[in-house]
Amino acid sequence: MRIETIFEMTSPYRDKFRISGYKFGSGEKTLAIVGAMRGDEVQQQYICSQIVKRLTVLEQCGDITEGKCILVIPSCNPFSMNVSRRFWAMDNTDINRMFPGYDQGETTQRIAAAIFNTLIEYKYGIQLASFYVPGNFVPHVRMLRTGYEDIDTACLFGMKFVTTCEPRPFDTTLLNYNWQLWNTKAFSVYAGQTDQIDIENSETTIDAILRMMSRTKIIHHKSIAIDYRSIIADEGELQHIKAGHAGILYRVQRVGSRVVPGDTIAHIIHPYNGQILEEVKATTEGIIFFAHHRPVVLQNALLFMIYSI
Amino acid sequence: MIKTIVSTELPVDEQFRIKKNVLQNGKGGLRFCVVTGTHGDELEGQMVCYELAKLVGEELNMLNGTLEIYPALNPLGIDTIQRGIPNFDLDMNRIFPGDPHGTMAEQTANAIIEDIKGADMVIDIHSSNLYLRETPQVRINVQNEDSLVPYAKLLGMDFVWVHDAATVLEATLAHTLNTNGTPCLVVEMGVGQRINHKMCRRLVGGILNLMQSMGMWSDRKMPDITPPLICKGNQVSFLNAETSGVFLTELKCGVEVDKGETIGLIVDPLKGKVLSTVTSPQRGYLFTIRAYPIVYEGSLMARIYNYEEI
Ligand SMILES: [Zn+2]
Numbered sequence: 001m002r003i004e005t006i007f008e009m010t011s012p013y014r015d016k017f018r019i020s021g022y023k024f025g026s027g028e029k030t031l032a033i034v035g036a037m038r039g040d041e042v043q044q045q046y047i048c049s050q051i052v053k054r055l056t057v058l059e060q061c062g063d064i065t066e067g068k069c070i071l072v073i074p075s076c077n078p079f080s081m082n083v084s085r086r087f088w089a090m091d092n093t094d095i096n097r098m099f100p101g102y103d104q105g106e107t108t109q110r111i112a113a114a115i116f117n118t119l120i121e122y123k124y125g126i127q128l129a130s131f132y133v134p135g136n137f138v139p140h141v142r143m144l145r146t147g148y149e150d151i152d153t154a155c156l157f158g159m160k161f162v163t164t165c166e167p168r169p170f171d172t173t174l175l176n177y178n179w180q181l182w183n184t185k186a187f188s189v190y191a192g193q194t195d196q197i198d199i200e201n202s203e204t205t206i207d208a209i210l211r212m213m214s215r216t217k218i219i220h221h222k223s224i225a226i227d228y229r230s231i232i233a234d235e236g237e238l239q240h241i242k243a244g245h246a247g248i249l250y251r252v253q254r255v256g257s258r259v260v261p262g263d264t265i266a267h268i269i270h271p272y273n274g275q276i277l278e279e280v281k282a283t284t285e286g287i288i289f290f291a292h293h294r295p296v297v298l299q300n301a302l303l304f305m306i307y308s309i
Numbered sequence: 310m311i312k313t314i315v316s317t318e319l320p321v322d323e324q325f326r327i328k329k330n331v332l333q334n335g336k337g338g339l340r341f342c343v344v345t346g347t348h349g350d351e352l353e354g355q356m357v358c359y360e361l362a363k364l365v366g367e368e369l370n371m372l373n374g375t376l377e378i379y380p381a382l383n384p385l386g387i388d389t390i391q392r393g394i395p396n397f398d399l400d401m402n403r404i405f406p407g408d409p410h411g412t413m414a415e416q417t418a419n420a421i422i423e424d425i426k427g428a429d430m431v432i433d434i435h436s437s438n439l440y441l442r443e444t445p446q447v448r449i450n451v452q453n454e455d456s457l458v459p460y461a462k463l464l465g466m467d468f469v470w471v472h473d474a475a476t477v478l479e480a481t482l483a484h485t486l487n488t489n490g491t492p493c494l495v496v497e498m499g500v501g502q503r504i505n506h507k508m509c510r511r512l513v514g515g516i517l518n519l520m521q522s523m524g525m526w527s528d529r530k531m532p533d534i535t536p537p538l539i540c541k542g543n544q545v546s547f548l549n550a551e552t553s554g555v556f557l558t559e560l561k562c563g564v565e566v567d568k569g570e571t572i573g574l575i576v577d578p579l580k581g582k583v584l585s586t587v588t589s590p591q592r593g594y595l596f597t598i599r600a601y602p603i604v605y606e607g608s609l610m611a612r613i614y615n616y617e618e619i
Pocket residue numbers: 347348351435436437
């Protein structure tokens with residue numbers, strides 16, 4: 001294992017800003033894994049730290065395939081995590097919306113450019129990502145539909161779901177989108193949580209990433225964890241359930257639960273008198289794929305996404 | 310007449326509303342919209358809306374048609390002194406035309422577009438951000454250059470910047486309206502969280518001048534409108550910080566600078582040292598200058614229109 005500095009920058013009042021990469025194996029640039037891009041992506045960073053730990057052992061045992069090089073960047077944004085900000089503290093910009101970056105541009109464009117330059121030559125790319133709507137997911141692999149997305153390889157992770165999504169204009173600056181356009185087979189892996197460490201989902205995600213690495217013959221590794229035949233879904237086909245009222249949200253069903261039409265999946269409670277304003281019900285038979293996780297909700301807020309069976 | 314265009318419940322005993330003021334007079338069928346407050350930290354538009362609503366309200370007989378004023382497209386952003394929408398990751402000006410089935414922010418964006426579309430002219434007022442100070446200017450996507458520049462010239466701003474198209478900018482309010490046949494001009498001026506009275510009054514005069522040219526306003530004593538400098542995207546130099554530090558400048562925007570002229574210094578307050586001297590790469594018109602002094606490598610310090618190369 002070798003540690004490399006991918007980007008370094010002076011700061012007016014703090015230590016130097018550094019992005020570090022951990023390299024395993026040697027030869028062909030085969031797989032790059034990117035962890036926290038935002039300061040609250042603790043789950044993502046934790047998973048990367050565990051992958052670094054596992055790869056260190058695999059490398060010592062000679063279980064990284066000859067001629068294959070793996071890069072892990074546990075964090076692209078230590079500065080924001082250190083001050084509990086999701087985005088770049090100075091100007092509130094999101095590094096993950098600055099790709100492919102510009103090395104003569106603004107600070108976060110330069111950071112994105114340095115990261116992207118390091119990442120583009122890899123054959124496979126995995127980003128541990130978080131969603132722009134707060135909530136929990138069934139752990140899954142997600143790809144923007146660019147025409148280059150590789151669903152077959154995405155299924156090698158053996159996660160419950162593989163989803164695709166039609167890119168909107170604001171998605172064209174994401175790492176996943178640009179990575180695909182530059183010929184890397186890029187996958188965003190959603191590990192259920194963002195700002196909390198969820199050990200169960202972390203383990204599932206780490207196993208899935210190692211399984212994918214073993215199935216693409218990057219490492220020799222025998223997985224004993226649950227291996228799913230992934231359900232492939234487009235996000236546009238998921239059933240969206242919204243809040244008819246604002247109030248306190250009390251979730252009755254968990255992410256991953258199987259529901260039938262008429263099942264109560266949440267209550268919206270009046271914040272003053274405790275009356276149930278709305279019983280939120282499933283309208284289709286399926287699996288809860290996404291659930292809103294803040295304790296209070298706005299009217300019309302997206303509460304659940306259900307994969308219909 | 311005050312109308313509510315979006316109304317939804319917030320969790321605890323509060324209704325979220327986006328309102329507009331509709332002023333109508335005469336037989337003219339044209340509709341003119343003035344919108345602002347998409348970015349909660351930009352406040353110049355508030356004074357422009359106030360002055361316009363007051364003036365036109367008092368002289369309603371001079372109006373021929375409908376003037377609609379939307380002071381706050383992102384009321385919660387203004388209230389919480391933040392650029393974006395509270396608890397939402399994306400810039401509101403990157404989610405248009407929104408989505409009636411999406412998040413609350415996307416539904417709001419969609420309702421705004423539905424309400425504005427079909428207008429004969431829309432002015433979307435922005436005021437830079439906390440970091441940069443801007444000369445009063447109109448920004449136009451190169452795709453709309455031919456149709457919009459003639460209108461922009463009537464607004465009485467110093468500068469018109471015809472900028473390049475970018476995919477991410479396809480989701481702005483202005484781009485969405487322009488591609489759907491509703492002409493929309495974006496005005497940028499001043500600096501975030503402050504109001505420059507002189508600039509605001511000039512824009513009010515410019516808006517009335519544009520309305521007058523459209524036959525929507527009749528006033529014999531209109532202000533003199535001087536034509537703006539018109540600049541293409543590839544004629545602009547961006548000066549980004551070479552090093553992190555404290556940026557000190559004596560300059561205000563809207564001035565001419567010479568090649569090699571000092572724009573400012575990046576200094577180290579601990580060691581008392583100059584880290585970098587920022588100079589102009591060419592003779593030109595300085596239309597953006599950094600207002601917030603702390604910079605990181607890459608922070609934008611100035612933009613200069615290079616009119617030598619025309
Ligand atoms: Zn703005």
